[in-house]
Amino acid sequence: MQHYKQIKIAELTPERRDLLIALLSCTGFDGFEESENELKAFGNASSVDMKRLQQLAGLHEFSYTEEDIQETNWNALWESNFDAVTVGDFAGIRAHFHQPFKNVQHEILITPKMSFGTGHHATTFMMIEQMSKLDFAGKHIFDFGTGTGVLAILAEKLGAESVTAIDNDEWSIENAKENADKNHCTQITVKRADTAAVNQQFDIILANINKNVLLENMAVLASQLKYGGTLLMSGLLREDEQDIVAEALKYQLQKISGSNKLQWIALVFGQI
Numbered sequence: 120m121q122h123y124k125q126i127k128i129a130e131l132t133p134e135r136r137d138l139l140i141a142l143l144s145c146t147g148f149d150g151f152e153e154s155e156n157e158l159k160a161f162g163n164a165s166s167v168d169m170k171r172l173q174q175l176a177g178l179h180e181f182s183y184t185e186e187d188i189q190e191t192n193w194n195a196l197w198e199s200n201f202d203a204v205t206v207g208d209f210a211g212i213r214a215h216f217h218q219p220f221k222n223v224q225h226e227i228l229i230t231p232k233m234s235f236g237t238g239h240h241a242t243t244f245m246m247i248e249q250m251s252k253l254d255f256a257g258k259h260i261f262d263f264g265t266g267t268g269v270l271a272i273l274a275e276k277l278g279a280e281s282v283t284a285i286d287n288d289e290w291s292i293e294n295a296k297e298n299a300d301k302n303h304c305t306q307i308t309v310k311r312a313d314t315a316a317v318n319q320q321f322d323i324i325l326a327n328i329n330k331n332v333l334l335e336n337m338a339v340l341a342s343q344l345k346y347g348g349t350l351l352m353s354g355l356l357r358e359d360e361q362d363i364v365a366e367a368l369k370y371q372l373q374k375i376s377g378s379n380k381l382q383w384i385a386l387v388f389g390q391i
Contacts, residue, residue, distance in 0.1 A: 131156055132156075137382035147166040150162065209251045210223055210225045210251070211225070228302055230294070243327060249351050250325075252376075253277075255278050259280060259282075259283075261284075261321040261343065262283070265284035265286045268298045272304055279306060284310070285312040288311075292311045321348060324349070326340065327353045333363060356384070357383070
């Protein structure tokens with residue numbers, strides 16, 4: 120049985136909360152629950168670097184409470200806190216216990232468990248917004264860091280011919296497969312992988328992770344993008360943009376558009 124670590128940080132402004140999410144995502148936490156002035160972060164106990172967390176707490180002057188969570192308790196925890204979310208009238212994300220949406224083009228049914236990607240976080244929200252502007256019909260898609268699989272599922276609903284979705288977390292792989300089945304998806308292949316290298320070519324690459332992982336994998340992502348393809352990235356703070364754009368240019372990728380929400384950004388790249 121897997122064990123998970125939960126920490127809770129209270130009395131946060133939205134700006135400070137976004138900064139801490141970015142920092143915590145680099146210490147092994149990959150699930151976040153936000154409320155008006157509080158942040159909860161979740162991660163596999165074997166992956167969370169508690170020593171690094173303590174260093175960050177001292178450096179950035181925040182305090183936290185921690186709790187160990189058994190895998191069997193997770194369903195009750197997320198079910199008590201997970202609300203349905205809509206991205207305009209384009210997409211709606213809900214769990215089985217929510218009422219179906221009436222006025223969205225694409226409905227996605229998920230059980231998030233310990234995986235990142237419910238649409239509540241600004242980065243997932245912006246990825247979905249940007250996806251609404253792209254043509255997925257008949258395209259081959261790569262979802263790097265799939266989490267719940269929500270972006271892969273949406274890609275198939277938008278007409279993708281094939282979707283390759285990878286993650287380095289076994290729990291996310293299991294969750295993404297389960298969610299793909301719930302949405303009757305047949306074109307999604309979910310794989311466990313530690314790098315972006317899958318030796319395939321794609322029309323559209325979706326990468327909602329974090330700055331460090333994106334910088335480390337930029338060369339591979341660029342090499343796997345078909346000529347005329349599109350690379351959509353998020354998991355980035357506003358101050359990350361300059362470094363990401365500069366790294367992308369090394370591999371003949373230029374920023375063609377983007378968006379921002381709170382302290383977060385999404386960037387869209389095409390080939391020069």
